[in-house]
Amino acid sequence: MIGRRTLIGGGAGLLLAGCDRVVQVPAARRILFAGEDMQRGLQRALMDRSALAPEFDAAQRSPFFRPNGTRDPGTANYAALRAGKFADWRLTVGGLVARPLSLSLADLGAMPQRAQITRHDCVEGWSAIAKWQGPQLATVLRAAGLRDAARYVMFTCADLYGGVPYYETIDLVDAFHPQTILAWALNDRFLPVMNGAPCRLRVERQLGYKHAKYLMRIDAIASLAGIGQGKGGYWEDNVDYDWYAGI
Amino acid sequence: MDAPPGTIIRRHAIGTRIWHWVNAVAIFILLGSGLGISNAHPRLYWGRYGANFDPAWLELPRFPGWITIPASYNLAISRRWHLFFALVLGFGLLAYMVWSLVNRHFARDLRLHRRELSAAHLRADFRAHLDFRFHDPERPRDYNIFQKLSYILVIFVALPLAILTGIALSPGMNAAWPWVLDLFGGRQSARSIHFLTATGIGLFTIVHLVLVILAGPLNEVRSMLTGRWRVPE
Incomplete structure (x- = not known):
């Protein structure tokens, strides 16, 4: 007779291994991945479009804001921009827009500004406030x-990932959210290179990988189908991260 | 209460049985995928923020592949499992609670009576446990006091706490329900409590399985599948 302990231990092992087999079945994978749409639907139903992410006061900031992902794009083009203190950097705004723009750092600084002390949550689990x-x-x-x-x-x-520039997408709900800003300053100083100089996206109700660093282009698009592998971002396309990173 | 030893009685209502198994699957997957997620950043903090340069109150070991989902490290897939079955856990618990109020499962089976909480009764029940006697021969259908207390703790404290601390980890839900975050004193505190609660649920599951084996696994598992339970000798 098989020992009861063996039975339970072995049973648990089989179940765990079973989960890995299940993910290989396309239909099961689709159901599992539909969890993202359910979470997005629920969150959007429960939250006001412009509901704000929590903001903090200056004393509640992290002593050091941990960089993540690329620390320095290191390309010749970026090195040249950096050497010129980003005076030659231009943010191109195009795609489905009536008036394409080319914005310098000074142009961004001349627009009405929003300053916010918010928490950055990495998909890995850590948080930093700045x-x-x-x-x-x-x-x-x-x-x-x-x-x-x-x-x-x-x-x-x-910054390049596998030779291709990092890319991310958000929908218009988050694009027009009051806390979604093109940040050029971190803790009252110009954005350091390790944090995405000269300008990065802040999209405060989502996880860190949505907050694209080292911005070069912003394009309005009709669908995610035409870019990358169609899932809307580098990590979404390459390692199955959720496009909706509100959780 | 005429249920002499050996007779078959109806022990668990259909709602209880369905939820038990749905929840068992959800807990199993949530614990396995949760350990996979823990491996991505195995440090726990108190407060609102916490990252590598901040002091951690606990550095967790790297959980081996035989207890994580998936077996080989993959944060994206661990999260897919975790966030899908979080919904199964949450809405399953909600449905079970409503069902158990309607069919009076809570009122009938989990309500604590004064006499059960007397020191004498607790002592007697504890001694009975040490003798592997888990049922009062006078009232074989009733849960014993330790059973009641642990079920109450899991159903009304641990599972809701795991769900709420999980909600507190979501930046989207922080905007929707900021009070959840305030309840736990910040996201990293909520993450620590989430992990501690999950540990508690894992320990409950182990004790639960051991007691099922000691109480007679065939009879117990059958009662949770068909509802029919044989009163022990």
Whole structure:
């Protein structure tokens, strides 16, 4: 007779291994991955469109804001921009817009600013609190004038992953959220290179990998289908991270 | 209460049985995938923030592949399992609670009576446990006091706490329900409590399985599948 302990231990092992087999079955994988749509639907139903992420006071900030992902894009183009203190850097705003823009750091600084002390949550589990400043993305998008077909906003970055620029997308709910800013300052100083200089996205109701660093282009797009492998971001396309990173 | 030893009685209502197994699967997957997620950043903090340069109150070991889902480290897939079955756990518990109020399962089986909480009764029941006697021959259908207390603790404290601390980890839900975050004193505190609660639920599950074996696994498992339970000798 098989010992009861063996039975339970072995049973648990089989179940765990079973989970790995289940993920290989396309239909089961689709059901499991539909969890993302359920979570997004629930969260959007429970939260006001413009509900704010918690903000903190200066004393509640992390002593050090941990960088993550790329610490320095290291390309010749980026090195040149960096050497010139980003005076030659331009943020291109295009795609489905009426008036394409090319914005310098000074242009961003001349727009109405929003400063916010918010918490950055990495998908891995850690959090860091810091102060960010920059114009709202909504200001820039209104200046460019979105065409009716635009449904998403895509961010293309200076850092390369596998030879391809990092990219991320958000929908218009988050793009026009009051806390979604193009941050050029971190804790009252110009954004350091390790944190995405000269400008990064802050999209405060989602996890860190959505907050694209080293911004180069912003494009209004109609669908996620045409970019990368169609899932809306580098990590989404390559390692199955959720496109909706509100949880 | 005429249920002499050997007779078969109806022990568990259909709602209780369905929830038991749905929840068992959810707990199993949530614990396995949770350990996989822990491996991504195995440090726990108190307060609102916490990252590598901040002091951790606990550094967790790297959990081996035989207890994580998936077996080989993959944060994205661990999260997919975890966040899908979090919904199964949450809405399953909600449905079970409503069902158990309607069919009076809570009122009938989990309500504590004064006499059960007397020191004498607790002592007597504790001694009975040491003798592996888990049922009062006078009232074989009733849960014993330790059973009641542990079920109450799991159903009304541990599971809701795991769900609420989980909600507190979501930046989206922080905007929707900021009070959940305040309840636990910040996201990293909520993450620590989430881990501690999960540990408690894991320990409960182990004790629960051991007691099922000691109480007679065939009879106990059958009662949770069919509802029919044989009163022990």
